[in-house]
Amino acid sequence: MPFAVYVLALAVFAQGTSEFMLSGLLPGIATDLHVSVPAAGTLTSAFAIGMVVGAPLAALAGMRWPRRRALLAFLTTFLLAHVVGAITTSFEVLFVTRVIAALANAGFLAAGLTTAASLAGPHAKGRATSVLLSGVTLACVAGVPLGAVLAGIWGWRSAFWGVAIISAPAVIAILRAVPATPTDPSAPSARHELRALRTPRSLVTLLLGALVNGATFCTFTYLAPVMTTVAGLGTAWVPVSLALFGIGSFAGVTLGGRLADTRATQVIAVGSTALLAGWLLFAFTAGNPIAALVLVFVQGVLSFAVGSTLITQVLYTAADAPTLAGGFATAAFNVGAAAGPVLGGIAIGAGWGFRSSLVVSAALVAVVLILGAIAMSLGSTTGHRSAERKH
Structure with a gap:
C-alpha cells in the first residue's frame, strides 16, 4: 500500500478524534463559555450536519482542483478551525468553527477516499479504504481517550490544540507523499458523475451503508447506559466497553479491507446476517455483563467490516463518478450516524428502556437484508430477461 494512503489515515485519525471527543468536553465548554450543557451539546449536532451537507457540496466544489490541492485546502481549513476554536472566548464563534471543521472534514474524507483508491490501483480499493477508515477506528480507541485526558489536565482547549498539532504533520506529509497530478481536462463533468451515482445499484448501496451505520451508532450512542x-x-467499565468496541471496529475495518476487493458480496450478505443475529443476541443477553462485553467487541468487528465493504462498493459501482462517489458515500454514512441515535432515542423515550436501542439496531440491519435480497432478486431477473432477449 502506498505510503501516501497511511498519511491520509493520519489526517483522518485527527478528524475522527475531533468528531467524537466532544462527548467528554461538554461540561468544561459549558462552564468556560457560560452556556448550558444542552446548548454546548449543539456543537455535536453542528458537526454532524456539517458532515452530511458538506460531503457532497465540498466534493462538488473541489472536483476541478488537483487532488493534492483539494486535500491540502480541506486539511488546512480543518487545522485553522481548531486553532480558532482553541483560543476563542465566544460560544458563537466556537459553534461556527465546528461547522467549518465538519465541512472541511467531509471534503477531506471524500477526496481522501477517491485519492486512496486511485493510488492503490483498480483492484485494491477495499484495502485502501480500510487503511483510511482505520484512522476513524483508532480515533475511537486512542484519540478520544487521549483528548479526555488532556482536557482533564489542561482543560478542554488543550484537546482542540491536540487535534491541530496532529493535523500539522499530516499537512506536510501530504505535500511530500501525495503526487501533484494536474487536473484531467477530460475528467467527467459534475452532471455526468451525478448521473452515474443515480444508478439503482449505487443508490441501493448508499442506502444500505446508511442503514448499517445507523444501526452501529444507534447502539454506540447509548452504549454507556446499556x-x-x-x-x-x-x-469504570464504560471506557473499557468503548475501547472494546473501538478495537473491534479496527479489526473489522482490517478484515473488510482484506476481503472487500474479492468477496464483497459474501462479506455483505454473511456479515449482515451475523450482524442481525448479534444485535438480537445482544438485546436478549444484555443483562449478562460477560455476554455484553463480548458482544460489544463482536458487533464492533461486524459493523465496521460490513460498513467499510459497502463504502468500497460505492467506489466500485460508481466508477464513472471518481470524484463524487467518496463524497456521497461520506454523506450517506453520516446520515446513518445522525439518524440512528434519533431512532434509538425515540424508542428509549417511549419507555422501552435502553435495551430497545439494540432492538432498533437489529431492525435497521433486518431492513438491510430485506432490501439486499430484493435488489439481488431484481438484478438476477433483469439479467435473465436480457439474456433471453439476446437469444
Whole structure:
C-alpha cells in the first residue's frame, strides 16, 4: 500500500478524534463559555450536519482542483478551525468553527477516499479504504481517550490544540507523499458523475451503508447506559466497553479491507446476517455483563467490516463518478450516524428502556437484508430477461 494512503489515515485519525471527543468536553465548554450543557451539546449536532451537507457540496466544489490541492485546502481549513476554536472566548464563534471543521472534514474524507483508491490501483480499493477508515477506528480507541485526558489536565482547549498539532504533520506529509497530478481536462463533468451515482445499484448501496451505520451508532450512542443500567456494570467499565468496541471496529475495518476487493458480496450478505443475529443476541443477553462485553467487541468487528465493504462498493459501482462517489458515500454514512441515535432515542423515550436501542439496531440491519435480497432478486431477473432477449 502506498505510503501516501497511511498519511491520509493520519489526517483522518485527527478528524475522527475531533468528531467524537466532544462527548467528554461538554461540561468544561459549558462552564468556560457560560452556556448550558444542552446548548454546548449543539456543537455535536453542528458537526454532524456539517458532515452530511458538506460531503457532497465540498466534493462538488473541489472536483476541478488537483487532488493534492483539494486535500491540502480541506486539511488546512480543518487545522485553522481548531486553532480558532482553541483560543476563542465566544460560544458563537466556537459553534461556527465546528461547522467549518465538519465541512472541511467531509471534503477531506471524500477526496481522501477517491485519492486512496486511485493510488492503490483498480483492484485494491477495499484495502485502501480500510487503511483510511482505520484512522476513524483508532480515533475511537486512542484519540478520544487521549483528548479526555488532556482536557482533564489542561482543560478542554488543550484537546482542540491536540487535534491541530496532529493535523500539522499530516499537512506536510501530504505535500511530500501525495503526487501533484494536474487536473484531467477530460475528467467527467459534475452532471455526468451525478448521473452515474443515480444508478439503482449505487443508490441501493448508499442506502444500505446508511442503514448499517445507523444501526452501529444507534447502539454506540447509548452504549454507556446499556452497560451500566442494563448489564449492571460500574461506570469504570464504560471506557473499557468503548475501547472494546473501538478495537473491534479496527479489526473489522482490517478484515473488510482484506476481503472487500474479492468477496464483497459474501462479506455483505454473511456479515449482515451475523450482524442481525448479534444485535438480537445482544438485546436478549444484555443483562449478562460477560455476554455484553463480548458482544460489544463482536458487533464492533461486524459493523465496521460490513460498513467499510459497502463504502468500497460505492467506489466500485460508481466508477464513472471518481470524484463524487467518496463524497456521497461520506454523506450517506453520516446520515446513518445522525439518524440512528434519533431512532434509538425515540424508542428509549417511549419507555422501552435502553435495551430497545439494540432492538432498533437489529431492525435497521433486518431492513438491510430485506432490501439486499430484493435488489439481488431484481438484478438476477433483469439479467435473465436480457439474456433471453439476446437469444
